[in-house]
Amino acid sequence: MPASFAAPRTLPELLTELDGEATILAGGMTIMPLLNRGIGRAGKIVSLSGIPALRGIARSGDSVRFGAMATHSEIASDPIVAEHVPILATAAAGIGDVQVRNRGTIGGVAAYGNAGADYVTALTALGARVVVASRRGSREVAFDRFVLGLRRTDLARDEVIVAVEVPSTSGGRTAFERYFRVQGAAPTITAAAVLMPDRGRLAVGGATPTPVIVELGREFDLAATLDAVDEACAGRPFGDAHNPAPYRRAMARNFAARVLRHAREEQPC
Amino acid sequence: MTYVGASIPGRNNRRSAAGAATYVDDIRPDGCLVMAVVRSPHAHARIRSVDTSAGHDLDGVALVLTGEELRDAGIAIHPSGTNVNFTPRTAVRHVLAVDKVRYVGEPVAAVVARDYVTARAAAQAVLVAYETLPALGDARAALKPGAVLVEESWPDNVMVDYPIARGDADAVLAATPPSGRTSGTLVCNRVAATPLEGRGIIADYNPYDETMTCWASTQAPHVLRALLSAALSFPEGNLRVIQPQVGGAFGGKIPMFPEDVITAYASRRLGRPVKWIEQRDEYLSAGGHSRDMRCDYEVAFEPDGRITALKAGLLADVGAQSTFLGWLMAIVSAACMPGSYVVDHVSIRLRAVVSNRGPWQAYRGYGKEVAAFFMERILDDVARAAGLGRDAVRTRNFISPSHFPFVQPSGWVTDSGDYQGTLEAVQELIGWDDFPARQAAARADGRYLGIGIGHELTPEGSSRPDALLNGTDSATVKMTPRGDVTVLTGVTSPGSGNETGIAQIVAECLGADLDRVRVLQGDTQSAPHGNGNYSSRSLTFGGSSARLAALVIREKLEIVAGRMLNADRADLEVTGHRIRSRASGQSVTFDEVAAEIYRKPHGRHMAGIDPALEATRAFKIDNVYHRKDEDGRYNQYPTWSFSTGACIVEVTPETGDVRIEKFALVHDCGVVVNPLLAEAQLHGAIMQGIGASLYEEIVYDDDAIPQTPTLREYTLPGIRESVDIVLGHRSTPSPFTFMGMKGVGESGISAPGPAIASAIDDALADFGVRMTTMPFTPARVWAAIQTARSAGRGE
Structure with a gap:
């Protein structure tokens, strides 16, 4: 109590x-x-529910x-x-x-x-x-x-x-991907790409304890970016019973590719 | 009015949908205390000491129980029952661990307090000193020479070694050229039934009249009463067990659990009501699992696909043993092979092995789903090796309709069937013949579609010798003075709606108006003795018993009505709560006949008639053999329902993700009493089958520590994962039951595993992938594709 x-x-x-x-x-x-x-x-429980600020x-x-x-x-x-x-x-x-x-x-x-x-x-x-x-x-x-x-x-x-x-990502192109097994359970892999006119960043979560980050220039090489994701995953493996680390690592690469492809196809907003 | 065969909505629907049902946790007796259980965090450890003082000292704590106290009070579960064909190793079971713990979640101590939060805090304050022992992570580790012993009084960790033989499989295999043989290993995943409502019990001991009333989320109140009475040495007649509404059971609430005994003991000691309600993490570690079996097989076959020999080594990891009887599922798996197929030379050896995983508890399918997964995968392997169609190989090997009753190599007797009938019907439903063209078109589009089939055999009405779960049940039918009908049954409902089907049978057999037939279940004080709900037997046993009792009432009503109408019984027509003389056209209502019997027992129509309008009858089913006969028959399953499932899946090779586009099942459970409720059962069973095929697995690491402790890790399918299910019905009536009913509660849970595996293999034929381990998670499918790619197969 x-x-x-x-x-x-x-x-x-x-x-x-x-x-x-x-x-x-x-x-x-x-x-x-x-x-x-x-x-x-x-x-001691302190609730935040009563604070309008x-x-x-x-x-x-x-x-x-x-x-x-x-x-x-x-x-x-x-x-x-x-x-x-x-x-x-x-x-x-x-x-x-x-x-x-x-x-x-x-x-x-x-x-x-x-x-x-x-x-x-x-x-x-x-x-x-x-x-x-x-x-x-x-x-x-x-x-x-x-x-x-x-x-x-x-x-x-x-x-x-x-x-x-x-x-704000206004004026940039962005995409988000979520790969999951069962609704309600934690996602296996999440990937987000933010391509701004002056900078870009890819983040991939789920294959490592904290998200893999790849900074992207105005132009970037897809294969090299995916290799960078893969290398980062290999160095910090993370897995569980249903999604072991090698699988998550491969999916990180997959979904990094998808999210970058989707972001590139986006119209700047 | 014909009620049997009518789709009448379940009588429990309204209260369930309204949230107005009373579950065990909704029952709040005055002064009720709450129990929490201290559970082992270790898979295998000696208990050095249990210090309860800090728990005792907390305000609001009434009692702290330890294994030593219960042992000293003589509370222990002794082995009982006899088995035919095999002899299991047994041991006395303690409901709270004594000396050592053998699995994570094993009850070690229990705390009873004024509320759950206090009980939980006190449970955390109980200090148990453990000395850890090496733990056995699975059955293979348990079989290794020199492995630590889970049961220290046994010479090894093998609980059951059960060989089944017919003919000479070794000789046939040796004489068959390599082109006529194939072999492999199959693994069925450990799963948990996971009903929405967990387990729970309230025990209320009354010290003044020395009675005890228990409300339990159980499947079998009478059985629980008998087992509790034996465990506590408490007079059975003073013990009443009531089953309130149950929120799903699926076998997972067949008695008895350690917590049942502990709760009842605590109430007796305190003279106050005590409640125990299971938490979900307790369920997932200690509520009982099933399946967890592997199969190493070798088969020999003719060029036409006929299987000539089957040799299979089955290894079941039944976990550490508790008071549960789930380990018997391993026996059922072995005894149901080869099941639907005629194989002249069979050699099966089952070893059920204890480990430091959790114990098994019954779950829908009860081992038949494991047999179906193994056999269907073997049939697909034979089809592949022989270069034949998967359907053709099944057709070639099915037991033909004229060969029933068919004696399995295990001695079990399969009553009837037409397996080719359900196979052809499901091929029609799924669009089997049109599929290859669709598949090729999708493939050209870069999509991987596959089709698969899986046949299941679902023997029902389990009737074990020397056990309370046996081949009979009873029912009482009575009529009130104003002509209403009450049915009391020994079978119970886990929420499935069998009371509706039983009411239909009684109304039909009695000639009553269905709306005036009320079915009451689940109270040992009012219902006649019965074994409760399990093995799809609620209608075949419960309905048949109620029919026999209804016929007694009907006879009496007819005799009295005949006198009232001055007509012969043969001239009477009974329907719609009314008895009519065909000759005169005159009639009397049941109400009038009941009034005559109750109000004028000495009147002119009642001469020589016992005025009781109440009868209890017990239906004892045929086709059960409890002593092995001269033909080797020993049979505990009187009726054998069956189904063939088929599905179309799409596999995404990059992720290994499998999506079921359509699932079709044609089932045959003999005569269907209520198609609506039968289909509801099938929908649920198929989804559970899909869950175990794609999503669910209880995982332990090498040290037997659970890796799926909550529903975040034990991923159940939800509405997003539900699929388009198409059903078909066929009927080959059982020759051994009233009207030919066979039971439908489990049907549909076995076919999805092999059908989905078969469809994945088909979708990934380019890669030569063969799915052999359930569940077919994306990681497993993806890994299989990688293996194929590295071997140079696929694109």
């Missing part, structure tokens, strides 16, 4: 609750199954700012997202099932950094930044530096993700 449960209404109130012992409850789609199985600390999706200069509590359903159907970061809408729409999408949040996914998770790969390719706060102050971290390893992120126990900022 939790010794305490808090549902603060404001960000300052929230930060005073974050004492390093608290377990943060956002949508609960990851933490609740863990707590139900007796995994994780259940002594953590909600919402809005333009912020050349970026889109997602409140940490923005749900997958909101992201999948938001017109700003559709216009400025359409692959994030695609990624959001493929997660779990409708119940999960109605509760699960972008902040929650970012906080756990699961290998191959739809947003983890998409946000990596998009060059997103994570806004993190604590009593000690707030900081911004590039998403690809925020995810440190398999389910390991650069989030201290007294910190909370406040927002995720994603540069």
Whole structure:
């Protein structure tokens, strides 16, 4: 039984609750199954559900700012997202099932950094930044530096993700691919390509503990890019019972090829 | 009015769809405590000590139980029952581990507290000191010389060694040239039934009248009562077991589980109701698995495809043994080979081996699906090796309709069938003859389509000797003073709707109005003794018993009505709750006859008549042989349903992904009482069969640690994975049952595995791929293609 449960209404109130012992409850789609199985600390639960400042999706200069509590359903159907970061809408729409999408949040996914998770790969390719706060102050971290390893992120126990900022891909070409076995289970491979006029990036998740990143110039050689993906997968193998590492590695290459092909075929938006 | 054969919607549909059904967890007796189980995190370890003090000390904890306490209280499950043809090694089973644990998830201690959260916290506070032992990850490791022993009183890890022989397979194989032989290895995956509702029980001991009432999500209340009574040395007559609505069972709730005994013991000790509700991760590690079998085979065949000899070594990993009886499924797999086919020279040796995987528990198919997967893959291999059509090889080897009853090499007696009939019908449904043209066109387009067939034999009505799950059941039919009919059955429903079929049979046989027939099941206090629900026997046994009882009531109604109408019984016509004299055209309703019997027992129409309008009858089925006869017949399956499945798949070679475009099944379960409900059963069984073929596998690592502990890893098919299913019906009635019913609850679960494998092979014929290990995950299909490519096959 939790010794305490808090549902603060404001960000300052929230930060005073974050004492390093608290377990943060956002949508609960990851933490609740863990707590139900007796995994994780259940002594002090702090819910983010009552804090309006953590909600919402809005333009912020050349970026889109997602409140940490923005749900997958909101992201999948938001017109700003559709216009400025359409692959994030695609990624959001493929997660779990409708119940999960109605509760699960972008902040929650970012906080756990699961290998191959739809947003983890998409946000990596998009060059997103994570806004993190604590009593000690707030900081911004590039998403690809925020995810440190398999389910390991650069989030201290007294910190909370406040927002995720994603540069607009307006004027670029983007694509997202998800390969999965059964609806509702974690995807086997996710791949995202962002081809901007001045830069490009490919991210592939699911074959390695953290996404493989390949920076792409204005022009890039497909074969060399795929070889780079393959090499990166070989160095950091990741697999499980149904999808062993060699298979994931081969699929990483496959889906990297697909997502790059699709992105090239896209009309710039 | 003809009810039998009518598609009447299930009577349980409304309450299930409304969410208004009462499941065991919905029952909340006053003062009910909740139990949580401390389970082993180790696959194999000695228990050095169990320190319960920290658990005891938590506020709200009523009781902490250990294996030592239960053992000292004399609680143990002793081996019982006799077996024919083989002798299993046995041992006393403890419901909480004593001295050592043998699989991850084995119950070690139990905590009873005021609520689940407290019980869970206390369970985490129980300190168990383990000394780990080497663990056996699978049956092959368990067979190695010098392997650690799971059961220390046994000389090795072999639980059953069961040979089956007919003719001389070795001699025939030796005399056959290599061109007439083929061999291979097949592996059937370990799976879990995974009903929506997990297991659960509430036990409520009343210390004042020394009775105990249990509500259990079980398939067999009477059997559970008998087993609990024996385990607890508690008077059977003082024990009542009630089955509330069950949210799926599929064999997975055939009694008895360790948790049943622990919960009942705890309630008796505390004098309070105690509830245990299973969590999904408990189910996946400790609720019982099935299949997990491999087959090394050699066959000899003639150029025309006739199989002359079959030699098969079967190795079943039955896991560590518990109170479950799932290991018997391995026997069924062996005894159902060669099944649908006539093979004169057969040599099968089954070894069922214990390991540090979890125990087996019954699951729909009950071993027949393993036999079907092995035999159908072998038939496809013969077709390939002989250069013949897959259908032609089956036609060549099927038992012909004139050869029934057919004695299998195991001694089991197959009652009747027309296997060619379902094969031809399913070929028609799937479009077998038109497919090659479509396949070639798709191939030219870069797409890989394939077609496959799989035949299944589904013996039903399991009737084991010296067991409570045997070849009989009983039912009571009674009529109220106002003419309503109540049926009480010993069979139960796991949510499948068999009460609707039983009501149809009773209404038909009694001449009653269906709306006035009510069927009640699942309470040992009201229902006559019965074995519950398993082996597709609810209509063949339950319906037939109810029919016999209904005929007793009908006879009495006819006698009294005949007197009331001044007519001979032979002149009476009984239908629609009314008895009519054909000669006079006059009639009386059942209501009027019931009133006559109840209200005027001393009246002029009741002379010499016992006024009871209530009868209990037990149907004892034929074609069961519990002593081996002079022809070698020993048979526990009276009726043998069968089906042929066919499917079209598309395979994506780059990913190994398999998509089923269409699945067709033509089944034959004899006479169908309710086609709508029969089809509902088939749809569910086929989807479960597809699940085990493409998605589901309980995986352990080499140290017997589960790798699929939750539904994120144990991937079940959902609505997105459901496929277009087309069904066809045929009927070869059983000569041994009322009307020829055979049972349909399991049919359809076996055919998908071999049919999908066959279709994948066909789609990937360019690569020469042969799928031999279930499930056919993308990773496995992809790996098979890579192997073929590196051998220079394929594009």
